[in-house]
Amino acid sequence: MKRATKNNQKPDLLEEYDFSKGVRGKYAKGDADKFLLRPGITNPKLWFPERPPKAEWDRIRRIVLDRDNHSCRGCGHHALRFMHVHHLEETGENTPQNLTTICVACHAVLHIGYNLGLHVIEIRKSPLSQVEIVRRSRDGVRAGLSLAQINKSFNLKPGPYVPDSIQYANDLVNQMNKAPRASLDEPLCAVFVNLKRWQIE
Ligand SMILES: [Zn+2]
Ligand SMILES: [Zn+2]
Numbered sequence: 001m002k003r004a005t006k007n008n009q010k011p012d013l014l015e016e017y018d019f020s021k022g023v024r025g026k027y028a029k030g031d032a033d034k035f036l037l038r039p040g041i042t043n044p045k046l047w048f049p050e051r052p053p054k055a056e057w058d059r060i061r062r063i064v065l066d067r068d069n070h071s072c073r074g075c076g077h078h079a080l081r082f083m084h085v086h087h088l089e090e091t092g093e094n095t096p097q098n099l100t101t102i103c104v105a106c107h108a109v110l111h112i113g114y115n116l117g118l119h120v121i122e123i124r125k126s127p128l129s130q131v132e133i134v135r136r137s138r139d140g141v142r143a144g145l146s147l148a149q150i151n152k153s154f155n156l157k158p159g160p161y162v163p164d165s166i167q168y169a170n171d172l173v174n175q176m177n178k179a180p181r182a183s184l185d186e187p188l189c190a191v192f193v194n195l196k197r198w199q200i201e
Contacts, residue, residue, distance in 0.1 A: 035073045035074065035100065037074040037075065037106055037109060037110075037129075037130045037131050037134070038109075038130055038183040038184065038186075039109050039110075039112045039123065039130065039183060039184040039188060039189060039190045040109070040110040040111065040112065040181060040182070040183045040184075041111070041112050041113045041169075041172050041173065041176070041181065041182050041183070041184075042090075042111055042113060042114075042180065042181050043173055043176045043179065043180050043181065043182075044113070044173070045173075046176075046178070046179075046180040047090045047092075047180035047181065049087050049090075049092055049094070050092065051094065052094055057094070060085075060094055060095075060096060060099065061085050061099075063096045064085045064096050064099045064100065064101055065083055065085070065101055067096060067101075068100065068101035070083055070101065071101060072101060072102050072103035072106050073086075073100040073101055073102055073106075074102055074103065074106030074107075074109070074110070074131065074134065075103060075105070075106050075131050075134045075135055075138075077103045077105075077106075077134075077135075077138065077199060079103065079199035079200075081199065081201070082104055082197055082199050083101055083102070083103060083104075083199070084101075084102050084103070084104060084107045085099045085100065085101055085102065086099065086100055086101075086102040086107055086110055087099060088100055090180040090181050103134075103199055104195070104197045104198070104199060105134050105137065105138065105192065105195055105198065105199075106134055108120050108121055108190070108192070108195055109121070109130060109134065109190045112169065112172075112184070112190055113169045113172060113173055114169075115190075116165040116166065116168060116169040117165070117166050117169050118194075119165055119193060119194055120192065120193065120194050120195050121165075121190040121191065121192055121193060121195070122158075122159070122162060122163070122165060122190070122191055122193050123158075123159030123160065123161075123162070123165075123168065123184070123188050123189070123190055123191075124154070124156035124157060124158055124159050124162075124188070124189055124190075124191050125156060125157040125158070125159055125187045125188060125189075126154070126156045126187050126188070126189035126191075127187060128154065128156075128189065129189070130189045130190065133154065133189055133190070133191060136150070136154070137150050137191070137192050137195075137198075138198050138200065140153070141198045141200065142198070142200050147192050147193055147194065147195070148193075150192075151191050151192075151193070154191065156189075156191065159188050160188075
């Protein structure tokens with residue numbers, strides 16, 4: 001595979017934004033073999049990627065999924081159905097270079113604003129990494145446990161605003177000012193309270 005950025009490598013991280021309440025805009029660059037799964041938030045007022053017409057989007061998606069062997073860049077999960085693709089940089093470019101394969105669970109982590117609003121996830125203070133939470137949650141679901149049982153087994157302290165997730169999401173977006181995307185600092189992680197599709201069907 002051709003890698004345009006190899007010879008002329010840009011820094012790994014985009015501009016950094018600092019916020020008073022622990023939101024930070026650190027995003028890995030496109031050539032991100034070192035993709036680090038962290039709870040991310042998109043400012044819907046500033047960036048909403050426009051998709052090309054369906055046939056073209058389907059074609060691009062297929063290229064990305066095949067290139068990535070249908071394996072999630074966040075957690076490594078392999079599944080032939082229901083995989084998503086996620087934009088690496090908020091340039092709006094719908095090119096395979098700017099898209100990566102991501103499972104439904106990791107994608108929920110990468111867009112916490114939307115998923116806090118739908119109450120799919122909640123934020124906790126976690127000594128476990130975000131990837132570990134995704135993997136252990138999926139293992140638990142596979143073993144027949146409920147998400148409530150799984151989250152209880154993690155025994156994590158609540159994050160800010162719990163249980164008022166929608167207020168939290170709105171406040172995060174308001175803190176972002178001019179940043180199109182940002183991510184939460186450690187030790188904040190997302191846990192799944194109502195995610196139905198774990199791609200183990
Ligand atoms: Zn994943
Ligand atoms: Zn995405």
